[in-house]
Amino acid sequence: MIRITHITRGLLLAGCLTLGVGTGCVTYQDGRAREAAHQREDALMVQEDIRRLSGQIEGLELEIERMHRELDNLRSEQARAADAQTQSAEARIASLERRIREVDQARENDKQEIVERLSTTIEQLMRSQQAGRQQAQARTTHSGYGYEHTVAPGETLSHIATAYGVTTRVIVEANNIENPDRLRVGQQLFIPE
Secondary structure, rough: OOOOHHHHHHHHHHHHHHHOOOHHHHOOOHHHHHHHHHHHHHHHHHHHHHHHHHHHHHHHHHHHHHHHHHHHHHHHHHHHHHHHHHHHHHHHHHHHHHHHHHHHHHHHHHHHHHHHHHHHHHHHHHHHHHHHHHHHHHHHHOOOOOOEEEEOOOOOHHHHHHHOOOOOHHHHHOOOOOOOOOOOOOOOEEOOO
């Protein structure tokens, strides 16, 4: 701001009068008052801007705080949802593992049952083949002539031998019987002539 002394002010006033401007001449005091009024007006506008900006800042701070709370809530919900999904997935995995174990156990049981059935069937076939070979061998060791006899309930080797007129020893040898006291009902015997 320029400092104007009393002399300078006087000269300005005299210049205004000399120029004949009279009523339109503005004095230093009037300019200063006007400048102060402008400054007050500017200060009021700045204060109004500051209040408006302070209100906006306060509103933004409240909005930021609300957004932080919302973000925290979302994170909590997401964590709960993730925990729930994890627990659900773990439960499904445990259920699937249990079912796999059950299926594996059932498969092992089935496999064992099949092996046992096959073993029994193979054993029966082998016995049947062995009995057939023994009968064939018994027939070929004798003249090949004779009778087929099926053991009936209550029959003994001596009864059968007497019925055909042969000795028990001939029947035992012809059929490779290991224990003559143990005949089976339905057993096929070759009785040589």
